[in-house]
Amino acid sequence: MASMKAVTFAEFGAPSVLKPTMIERPAPGPDDVLVRIHAAGVCYHDVLSRGGKIPGSKPGRVLGHEIAGEIAETGADVPADRKGERVVIYQRLYCGQCRYCLSGRQDLCRNSRVLGESGGGGYAEFTCVPARNAVRIPDGVDMTAAALAVCPVGTSVRAALGVAQVEPGQTVLITGAGGGLGLHQIQVVKSVNAHAIAVTSSEDKAEIVKQAGADEVIVSPDLKFSGEVWRRTGKQGVDVVLENVVTDTFGESLRSTAQNAIVVVLGNIGGKRVEIDPGLVIVRRIRISGSGNATYKDVEIALHLLATGAVKPFIGAVLPFPRASEGHAMMEQRAVVGRVVLQGW
Numbered sequence: 001m002a003s004m005k006a007v008t009f010a011e012f013g014a015p016s017v018l019k020p021t022m023i024e025r026p027a028p029g030p031d032d033v034l035v036r037i038h039a040a041g042v043c044y045h046d047v048l049s050r051g052g053k054i055p056g057s058k059p060g061r062v063l064g065h066e067i068a069g070e071i072a073e074t075g076a077d078v079p080a081d082r083k084g085e086r087v088v089i090y091q092r093l094y095c096g097q098c099r100y101c102l103s104g105r106q107d108l109c110r111n112s113r114v115l116g117e118s119g120g121g122g123y124a125e126f127t128c129v130p131a132r133n134a135v136r137i138p139d140g141v142d143m144t145a146a147a148l149a150v151c152p153v154g155t156s157v158r159a160a161l162g163v164a165q166v167e168p169g170q171t172v173l174i175t176g177a178g179g180g181l182g183l184h185q186i187q188v189v190k191s192v193n194a195h196a197i198a199v200t201s202s203e204d205k206a207e208i209v210k211q212a213g214a215d216e217v218i219v220s221p222d223l224k225f226s227g228e229v230w231r232r233t234g235k236q237g238v239d240v241v242l243e244n245v246v247t248d249t250f251g252e253s254l255r256s257t258a259q260n261a262i263v264v265v266l267g268n269i270g271g272k273r274v275e276i277d278p279g280l281v282i283v284r285r286i287r288i289s290g291s292g293n294a295t296y297k298d299v300e301i302a303l304h305l306l307a308t309g310a311v312k313p314f315i316g317a318v319l320p321f322p323r324a325s326e327g328h329a330m331m332e333q334r335a336v337v338g339r340v341v342l343q344g345w
């Protein structure tokens with residue numbers, strides 16, 4: 001039985017539980033491909049998962065759902081000429097048979113699992129996934145950048161262009177703008193010539209948010225930003241809010257809206273309940289919508305935006321796989337701006 005290098009954890013705990021080891025190398029079933037992993041992004045989801053904060057998850061797994069690599073082997077029923085193809089992995093394993101999957105909304109499948117929650121994770125030399133999950137990377141996008149095409153870039157495309165359907169000329173408010181999602185959302189919003197107002201609680205993040213292309217930056221340490229939004233929009237408010245924070249910001253986000261605005265909920269930083277003022281929601285006809293994940297179409301758009309340079313991935317650190325624990329520690333301590341990417345052994 002062939003083996004491979006991987007990073008796993010025997011118990012939930014601090015970043016140091018992540019250890020390089022040897023595990024069994026998966027073999028592709030008839031409809032699968034074996035992918036030699038080139039790069040894997042470290043998502044905050046992985047940090048929560050390692051700490052035992054994702055319901056139903058168990059230790060002893062290979063984490064990671066932001067994966068790019070090259071097809072090393074094809075299953076018996078997969079076209080053999082896909083061998084050698086550069087691919088990014090669609091992050092969810094879905095049933096393919098429910099009404100959501102059949103309508104092209106695999107992101108809504110109730111029977112889906114995230115890679116890294118039950119096998120197939122990215123902190124390893126290889127992963128084995130259904131061939132339909134391996135999406136070709138266009139020429140001109142390097143694999144390190146492509147590792148972010150599904151999450152966080154695809155997630156940003158879903159929220160901004162899928163759920164909010166941002167149009168040229170609209171004004172979009174982005175909370176938590178200096179975070180991994182926010183920095184990519186700003187660029188996605190700018191790719192369709194909308195006006196991006198970024199909110200960040202820290203002066204340190206203002207510069208990077210500006211670099212990402214925000215038209216205006218509001219630094220708001222006390223998170224009371226709606227008055228400033230109101231002033232800057234000539235008392236019109238914003239057409240769209242991309243809410244990456246929610247805890248302690250949601251009320252201000254609702255107060256920042258124009259008539260018939262859409263507020264997209266992506267973040268749950270504090271994991272706490274928030275209050276809404278029904279009168280405000282009714283009078284302004286505010287639409288509140290959740291978002292997460294990405295469809296295949298969103299991934300195609302994300303890859304296109306990366307290929308044309310409209311979106312540049314924010315990568316704060318590249319570490320070899322055996323140093324995954326350091327990457328997790330950096331994320332927990334907020335010691336890095338942009339994604340940590342694992343690459344090389």
Ligand SMILES: [Zn+2]
Binds near residue numbers: 043044045066151152
């Ligand atoms: Zn992710």
Ligand SMILES: [Zn+2]
Binds near residue numbers: 097111
């Ligand atoms: Zn399904």
